[in-house]
Every structure is written in structure tokens, then in C-alpha cells.
Amino acid sequence: MAPRFTYSRWDGTQRGFDLDADLLFDQLTDELLYHGDVNAALRRMMQEGMRDADGNPLDGLRDMLDRLRQERQDRLERHDLGGVYDEISRELDDIVDEERHAIENAVRAAETSGDERRSEAARNTAAERNMRLDMMPSDLAGKVRELGSYDFESAEAQQRFEQMMDRLRDQLMQQAVDQLSDGMQNMSPQDMQRMKDMLAALNEMLEKHQRGEDPGFEQFMDEFGDFFPENPESVEELLEQMARRMAAMQAMLNSMTPEQRAQMQQLAEQLMEDMDLQWQMDQLGSNLQQMFPQMNWGQSYDFEGQDPMGMAQAMQAMADLGDLDQLEHLLQNATNPGALAEADMDRVRDLLGDDAARALERLSQLTKMLEEAGLIENKEGRLELTPRGLRAIGSNALRDLFTKLTKDHVGQHELHQHGQGHERTYQTKPYEFGDPFQLDLHRTIRNALRRAGAGTPVELQPDDFEIERTEHLTRSSTVLMLDLSMSMPMRDNFLPAKKVAMALHHLISSQFPRDYLGLVGFSETARVITAEQLPEVSWDFVYGTNMHHGFTLARQLLAKQTGAKQIIMITDGEPTAHITPHGDVYFNYPPVRETVEATLREVVRCTREQIRINTFVLDATSALTAFIERLTQINGGRAFYTTNEALGDYVLVDFLEHRRRMTRRRAG
Known part of the structure; x- marks a missing residue:
């Protein structure tokens, strides 16, 4: 069945493929x-x-x-965390005020009845109740405890107090056991017993898990899964959810002042008056702390704001901060x-x-x-x-450098020199005396028909002959010597130099596949680098710039190649190391005469083997400039003094100009 697509007008809100x-x-x-x-x-x-x-x-x-x-x-x-304490205190104060108002109304109603005995009883009851209210402790837990045993005059005040206790109890239980359903809002004795059964089973499952035994997670979820609407898929996920919320509750206590914390803990004891339930909760908290120490149970936060938070808001804030x-x-x-x-x-x-x-x-x-x-x-x-990734890096590097060249108005770099040879250009030209007779039969016959008209036989004349153009075949063998000494990254030269190496490799492999490119990295010693290794090449954490060894390896690589041979060297330092006749590495800074002479002897060998050395010098000093001048005088190559920003321009343009010169010489 053919796929179907739905299109809609762009309204500015849709997102396309923003990244590939x-x-x-x-x-x-x-x-x-x-x-x-x-x-x-x-x-x-x-x-x-x-x-x-x-x-x-x-x-x-x-x-x-x-x-x-x-x-x-x-x-x-x-936010202000004190609002948790203040919210409960204010609500308790409102309940007490409502009770006092109800007491006054009861006394007033008795006095207006005209019944003296009723009035006296009402005044005595009011005096007793007011005394209990006056003697009520100032601390939060004390108020809760006293009102819990108080005989309310106001049914509304008593109902508000009971609702507040139920709400606080639910909030505490919600944090402790990850209970988010409405079924806990008004727990019956049966609900409370089932809660205790769940906690006991949970603690038992946790202990089995810690001992490496089968915790029986599936059986537990079959019986108590309604307590956990997030539907955890493993005992680890279940326990982590609970640990995160219990840690948030602990963080709230840790963030309170000592007085506020004491009040909240006493309040919790008042709300969780069931000793078995309290023991199960304490046991669960202890087990979870041992299992998830990374939850940072000692975490506390310094709230400095003016916006007071209630209990529910504070617990949500703690959960958010814990998640952050x-x-x-x-x-x-x-x-x-x-x-x-x-x-x-x-x-x-x-x-x-x-x-x-x-x-x-x-x-x-x-x-x-x-x-x-x-x-x-x-x-x-x-x-x-992957191989595709290697090609992509080289292509990107080459594109970046050529883009910069275009911006700098260096111009295009395609070769247009044509002549005799063996490589087809898929273009034709009229035959001239001396051209190789590589006849393009299709165009030749078309020329004859255009001259003489349709009909057979087709008679050919010399002016009808059209031959294929060919491009001269030239082969260049190049070794790129890349300085990997520590000075290169220290002076921000390493990345531009390596990008040039990748770009040059891609240029040769894609545009001049018959050419050869070898790679040599040099620092204290030199080493041959394969194309596959090039992307992973990094600088060496050693001292030394061993051009002597680098030229030796480059010369050995080029000895196996044909065509015009050249070495392209990118460096920012003088030769400070060489290989001794015994095969050891000798290093000294500043360079000693032995190192310079060993390096120049290798330059002489390269020159005798008709290897041109072109040097691209970064951050040239007077001493480095003097050495490079001696090198070029011996070899006949060229030296380019440039910056890391312009390095790619110089190397690529020089390489392409080298190819053009080779083509012109071959054509001549």
C-alpha cells in the first residue's frame, strides 16, 4: 500500500528537520x-x-x-519555608478563634433565655473552656495535642480541626509511600490496616532484595499495586521513586530552623499516633537510606524569599529541588x-x-x-x-579552506590545460595535423551529414574529422611532514595544520587519484602516519623537533614512488633533535651544531634524489628564519612565512600551482 502524506500551510509554529x-x-x-x-x-x-x-x-x-x-x-x-509552620499555626489560631466565638455565643444565648441555672452552667463551662484555650501550649505540636483532646463547643471548629489533621496526615503519608490516589483522603481503620500491611510487605521485599533473594515484586504489585499509580516495572524503580520522595521530605526538615524542625517532627508523631505504622515508616526510611545513599539525605536548602509556602507547596518545592x-x-x-x-x-x-x-x-x-x-x-x-566518516572529515576540511579562499578572492582552482596524453576530457576538437588520430565517430559523421546532407553512403572529408580532447597525465608524489611538537598546540597552530593535512589528503584522493600522498609526523622522533590514522593524530607530550628523522622517513617513502616528488613541511620550530649514528635520539634547546648539520645532510640527500622541499613556517623567529633560508638554498625549494589563519590558503594554492606547472611542462 503506497504511503500517504498530509500537508498543511506553514503557520510559523511547526518545526522541520532542525538537525541531521x-x-x-x-x-x-x-x-x-x-x-x-x-x-x-x-x-x-x-x-x-x-x-x-x-x-x-x-x-x-x-x-x-x-x-x-x-x-x-x-x-x-x-519562597519562605517558614510558611509551612506558619500556615498550620494560622489555621489552628483561626480554629481557636472560631471556638471562642462559639463559646461567647453559647453564654449570650443562655443569658437571654432568662434561665439563671442555665446561664450559670454556661458561664462555668465557658470559663473552663477558655482556661484550657488560654493554657494551650504555644508550640505547634502542643496545640495539636491539646486540641485533639479538647471538647469543642463549635461543631464547625471541630470539623475544621479534624479536616486539617486528615489533610496533614494525608500529605505526610503521600510523601512517605508515594501515594497519589484519592483513596487515601479519608482513611478508614481498614485503610489504615492495609497501609500497615503494605509497609510491612514493602520492608520485607526490600530486605530480600538487599540479601540478593527473589523479592517477590510481581506478587507485591498484584496485592498492593493500587498504592503506586506510576506502575513501576521493577523493585528498583519502585524503591527509587519512594526514596526520592522520602529524601525530599527529609530535605524539607533539614532546611527548617531547629525550632521549626522540632515542631514538625512532633507534629508528625501526633499525626502518626499508630505506633506500628510509625515503626514501619521509620524502618522503611532506614532501609531506603542504606539502599540509596546517593539521594543525599542530608541535603538542605537556604530559602531567603518572602513568599510563604504551605505544607503541600513546600513538599512540591522540595520534590522540584530534589529533581533539579x-x-x-x-x-x-x-x-x-x-x-x-x-x-x-x-x-x-x-x-x-x-x-x-x-x-x-x-x-x-x-x-x-x-x-x-x-x-x-x-x-x-x-x-x-568509519571510512565514510574519514572521507567526510577530509571533505569538510577542504570545503572550509576553499570557502575561505573564495572569500579572499584567490579564485577557482580547476585545471584547464589540455593537450596530448591518455586521459579523456569528454570534449572534442577539429582534427589538426600532428594530433593523435583518436576519432570521435559520432561527431565526425554528424559533421559530414551537416556538410553534404542526408543520404548514403556518407562521404567523409578531412574537414569532417573531429577527435577527442585529452588531458596530459601528470603524477605528483608528495609527503606532508606535520610538526607534532608541543609548541604547535601551545601557539594554536595544531588545528589549522591538521586541517590542511586532512584537506590535502581529500583533495588528492578525490581530484588526483593517481597522485601519491604520504604523511609523516615529527616531534622528538618521526613516524609514518596512514590516512586511516590521520584523524586521530594528536600532538606529542614530549620536547623536540626532529626534522632530521622526518626527512629520512619522507625520503624513504618517496624512493618507492614515481613522478615529480616533493616534501611539504609545516612547522613552527627549529630542529632541536636528531638521530645519532647509534640510533639514539639527541635533544637540545637551543639547537646545537650537530643537530643542524644532521638535518641539512638529510636535506642534501633529498636534493640529490630530486625531491623538492617546500616549507610553511608558522611563528617564525630570527633563528628559525636563518635555518629555513639555508635549507631552501641547498634544496632549491621555497619557504612560506605565514600565520595559522592563512596556512591553508598557502598550502593548497601552492599544491595546485605545482600541479599546473607540471601539466604545462608536460604539454610543452
Whole structure:
């Protein structure tokens, strides 16, 4: 069945494909080149963020953590936790005032009845009740305890007190056992007993889990699943939910003043007067603290605002702050994009907004998008570039450099020289004396028909002949010598140099496939680098710039090649190391005569083998300039003194000019 699509008019609110693997990989190119490690580059992008297809920024973890911390600080500066205590105290005071008013009304009604005995009894009862109210303790728990045994005159006041106690009891129980359903609002004795049975079964299940035994989670959920509407799928998920809420309750107590905390704890004891229930709750809290120590049960918050919070609002605020802490912990400890998928995106959206959730969701998909696009792959737990990824990096590097060249008005770099040879250009020309007779039969016959008209036989004349154009075949063999000493990253030269290496490799492999490109990295010693290794190459944490060894390896590589041979060397330092006749590495700074002479002897060998050395010098000093002048005088190559910003311009333009000169000489 053919797929069906539905289209609607753009109204400015719909989102398109704001990020794809190619766009993402474009933004990763510099990081991949600099770090030489897919994992490190992805971690960096996670921290710094990225841009969507429209160029709009998507926050990284650094910005997200700043926003998270600011959100937490705003909440602390806005609210006053003392409102929990004050709300209950004010409501109790209102209940007492309503009771006093009812006592006065009862005395007034008795006195207006004209019955002296009734009036006297009413005054005595009023005096006794007022005395109990006057003697009521000032602390919160004391008020609750006294009113719990008080004989109310006002039925309305008594009802308000009982409702308040039920509400507070429900709120405490809700936090303790993750109870969110309406079934707990007015617990009957049977409900209370079932609650205790659930807690006892929960503690038993938790202890079995800690001992490594089968906790019987399925049986527990069959019997008590209605207590947990979030439908946890495992005992670990269930216990973590409960631990998070109990930790939030503990954080609220920790954040109170000592006086407020004592009052709330006593109030809890008053509300949870059932000793068995209290014991089960204490046992559950102890077990959860041992099982989830990372919940930071000692966490407290310094509320500095003026907006008082009630009990329910305070508990929600603590849950929000706890979730912010958990999210902060997740973001700080995420070592790869996949770890971010553990975040509850709906919760992130509630806490930090849609933009933060969208950015975090995109960050969590980085690895998956690149793997599905075939740009990276997981090899034994380590992310590595695929062959397609290697080509993409080189293509991106070359594009970036040529884009800069275009902006600098250097011009196009395509070759237009034509002549005799073996490579077809798929263009034709009229035959001239001396041309190879590679006849284009189709165009030749068309010319004859155009001249003589239709009909057979077709008679050909020399002016009808049209031959294929050919391009001269030229082969260039190049070795790129890349300085990997510590001075390169210290002076911000490493990334531009490595980008040039990747761009040059891609240019040769894609545009000049018959050419040869070898790669040699040099620092204290030199080593041959394969194309597959190039993206992962990084600088060496050693001292020394061993051009002597680098020229030796480059010369050995070019000895096996044909065509015009050249070495392109990118460096920012003098030769400070060489290989001794015994095969040891000798290093000294400033350079000693032995090192300079060993290096120049290798330059002489390259010159004898007709290898041209072109040097691109970054951050040239007078001593480095003097050495490069001696090198070029011996070899006949050229030296370019440039900056890391213009390095790519110089290298690519010089390489292409070298190819043009080769083509012209061959044509001549």
C-alpha cells in the first residue's frame, strides 16, 4: 500500500528537520581534528552545544547547568519555608478563634433565655473552656495535642480541626509511600490496616532484595499495586521513586530552623499516633537510606524569599529541588551522549522549559544519529570513525579552506590545460595535423551529414574529422611532514595544520587519484602516519623537533614512488633533535651544531634524489628564519612565512600551482 502524506500551510509554529547527521558532523569536524578522538569530540559538543539548520543555538550542558542553577536559586530567593509552620499555626489560631466565638455565643444565648441555672452552667463551662484555650501550649505540636483532646463547643471548629489533621496526615503519608490516589483522603481503620500491611510487605521485599533473594515484586504489585499509580516495572524503580520522595521530605526538615524542625517532627508523631505504622515508616526510611545513599539525605536548602509556602507547596518545592539536584548530577557525570537519555524529558520540560528539553533530547541523540548515518561505529565500547566518516572529515576540511579562499578572492582552482596524453576530457576538437588520430565517430559523421546532407553512403572529408580532447597525465608524489611538537598546540597552530593535512589528503584522493600522498609526523622522533590514522593524530607530550628523522622517513617513502616528488613541511620550530649514528635520539634547546648539520645532510640527500622541499613556517623567529633560508638554498625549494589563519590558503594554492606547472611542462 503506497504511503500517504498530509500537508498543511506553514503557520510559523511547526518545526522541520532542525538537525541531521551531516549538519552535526560538519560542526564536529574541528573538534574531531583537534582531539583526534570521536569520544572526546562528542563530549566537547555536549558541553558547548551546537546549532540547528537555521543557525539557532542549541544549549550544551554548560549552559544548561547554568540555567538549572539559576532556576534553583530563583526558587530559593522567592519562597519562605517558614510558611509551612506558619500556615498550620494560622489555621489552628483561626480554629481557636472560631471556638471562642462559639463559646461567647453559647453564654449570650443562655443569658437571654432568662434561665439563671442555665446561664450559670454556661458561664462555668465557658470559663473552663477558655482556661484550657488560654493554657494551650504555644508550640505547634502542643496545640495539636491539646486540641485533639479538647471538647469543642463549635461543631464547625471541630470539623475544621479534624479536616486539617486528615489533610496533614494525608500529605505526610503521600510523601512517605508515594501515594497519589484519592483513596487515601479519608482513611478508614481498614485503610489504615492495609497501609500497615503494605509497609510491612514493602520492608520485607526490600530486605530480600538487599540479601540478593527473589523479592517477590510481581506478587507485591498484584496485592498492593493500587498504592503506586506510576506502575513501576521493577523493585528498583519502585524503591527509587519512594526514596526520592522520602529524601525530599527529609530535605524539607533539614532546611527548617531547629525550632521549626522540632515542631514538625512532633507534629508528625501526633499525626502518626499508630505506633506500628510509625515503626514501619521509620524502618522503611532506614532501609531506603542504606539502599540509596546517593539521594543525599542530608541535603538542605537556604530559602531567603518572602513568599510563604504551605505544607503541600513546600513538599512540591522540595520534590522540584530534589529533581533539579538529580538532573544536575546526571548532567555533570554524563560521559557520552547516550547517558543523557536517562533524563526524564517531560520532567526537564516542567523544570527548565521546552528549549532546554529540546536541546537535551538532541544531545542525547548525537551518537545514534552519527551511527545510523554510517559516520561512526562502536568498536568494543569505543566510538571510531568509519571510512565514510574519514572521507567526510577530509571533505569538510577542504570545503572550509576553499570557502575561505573564495572569500579572499584567490579564485577557482580547476585545471584547464589540455593537450596530448591518455586521459579523456569528454570534449572534442577539429582534427589538426600532428594530433593523435583518436576519432570521435559520432561527431565526425554528424559533421559530414551537416556538410553534404542526408543520404548514403556518407562521404567523409578531412574537414569532417573531429577527435577527442585529452588531458596530459601528470603524477605528483608528495609527503606532508606535520610538526607534532608541543609548541604547535601551545601557539594554536595544531588545528589549522591538521586541517590542511586532512584537506590535502581529500583533495588528492578525490581530484588526483593517481597522485601519491604520504604523511609523516615529527616531534622528538618521526613516524609514518596512514590516512586511516590521520584523524586521530594528536600532538606529542614530549620536547623536540626532529626534522632530521622526518626527512629520512619522507625520503624513504618517496624512493618507492614515481613522478615529480616533493616534501611539504609545516612547522613552527627549529630542529632541536636528531638521530645519532647509534640510533639514539639527541635533544637540545637551543639547537646545537650537530643537530643542524644532521638535518641539512638529510636535506642534501633529498636534493640529490630530486625531491623538492617546500616549507610553511608558522611563528617564525630570527633563528628559525636563518635555518629555513639555508635549507631552501641547498634544496632549491621555497619557504612560506605565514600565520595559522592563512596556512591553508598557502598550502593548497601552492599544491595546485605545482600541479599546473607540471601539466604545462608536460604539454610543452
